[in-house]
Amino acid sequence: MKPTQSELAILDVLWRQGPCTVRQVHEVVGGGYTTTLKLMQIMVEKGLVVRDEQERAHVYSPRLEKEETQGVMVRDLIDRAFGGSAAQLVMRALSAGQASDEELAAIRQMLKEYKR
Amino acid sequence: MKPTQSELAILDVLWRQGPCTVRQVHEVVGGGYTTTLKLMQIMVEKGLVVRDEQERAHVYSPRLEKEETQGVMVRDLIDRAFGGSAAQLVMRALSAGQASDEELAAIRQMLKEYKR
DNA sequence: GAGTATGTACGAAGAACTTCGTAGTGTCAA
DNA sequence: TTGACACTACGAAGTTCTTCGTACATACTC
Numbered sequence: 001m002k003p004t005q006s007e008l009a010i011l012d013v014l015w016r017q018g019p020c021t022v023r024q025v026h027e028v029v030g031g032g033y034t035t036t037l038k039l040m041q042i043m044v045e046k047g048l049v050v051r052d053e054q055e056r057a058h059v060y061s062p063r064l065e066k067e068e069t070q071g072v073m074v075r076d077l078i079d080r081a082f083g084g085s086a087a088q089l090v091m092r093a094l095s096a097g098q099a100s101d102e103e104l105a106a107i108r109q110m111l112k113e114y115k116r
Numbered sequence: 117m118k119p120t121q122s123e124l125a126i127l128d129v130l131w132r133q134g135p136c137t138v139r140q141v142h143e144v145v146g147g148g149y150t151t152t153l154k155l156m157q158i159m160v161e162k163g164l165v166v167r168d169e170q171e172r173a174h175v176y177s178p179r180l181e182k183e184e185t186q187g188v189m190v191r192d193l194i195d196r197a198f199g200g201s202a203a204q205l206v207m208r209a210l211s212a213g214q215a216s217d218e219e220l221a222a223i224r225q226m227l228k229e230y231k232r
Numbered sequence: 233g234a235g236t237a238t239g240t241a242c243g244a245a246g247a248a249c250t251t252c253g254t255a256g257t258g259t260c261a262a
Numbered sequence: 263t264t265g266a267c268a269c270t271a272c273g274a275a276g277t278t279c280t281t282c283g284t285a286c287a288t289a290c291t292c
Contacts, residue, residue: 006250023269031250037269038251056258057270069197074208077190080121086215087220089209090209092183092186093209094226110211120278120280123279150240153239157242
């Protein structure tokens with residue numbers, strides 16, 4: 001499932017720091033504490049995160065890997081804005097500039113490995 | 117500006133068919149006629165499309181080229197989900213499968229031309 | 233001219249997302 | 263044991279997106 005903007009910010013903390021309490025996430029994303037709490041509760045309902053209720057302060061973990069979620073979001077954009085063509089998206093990402101020489105080199109390298 | 121899902125569907129018709137009346141768009145996107153009308157009116161306010169009111173049936177045109185809008189959407193996704201790295205997005209798009217051999221070939225070709 | 237078709241304008245309602253206040257509970261220290 | 267604090271639960275309100283009904287104007291036809 002595709003997370004919303006706020007949900008993605010929370011997931012990002014969990015991916016970077018590993019399982020966290022609401023407070024730990026809140027200290028990173030800022031805003032109101034109960035806002036973060038509410039969002040994370042909803043994310044449990046949606047299945048975006050799982051919750052360990054052993055301790056008084058519940059501990060949340062992402063249900064999917066970062067890579068999987070990125071894949072979902074890319075797939076969604078390809079379908080919605082690029083007529084289903086991954087190549088079209090890649091070309092747009094590159095021609096919209098923003099890919100440094102290092103990045104271009106990394107992409108070439110990856111394509112090379114992909115060939116096999 | 118980044119169009120919503122419904123707005124993108126409408127823009128897609130305008131990009132493919134050129135300037136259209138509400139009815140022409142509606143015949144493609146389906147749903148209720150006044151729904152399409154309302155959305156297109158809002159899109160005028162947002163500046164996503166421009167409207168020619170010469171005729172009784174107003175004629176709408178996209179304000180930005182398809183390529184520009186795609187660029188905006190890709191940029192947005194790169195910022196939100198890939199920490200600003202276009203290369204990361206490209207790699208995810210490719211490793212998430214979904215790129216056919218033809219597409220891979222096209223991307224390699226594009227990178228080749230990009231080198232110059 | 234009455235009725236029908238086609239058009240715009242616009243308000244309202246529902247759904248999803250976000251934010252916040254408040255209530256209630258458990259913990260800990262003085 | 264009382265007060266301060268940290269935590270969860272939850273309802274409500276604001277925002278944006280989407281859908282739809284209704285009102286009203288204009289044109290065409292019989």
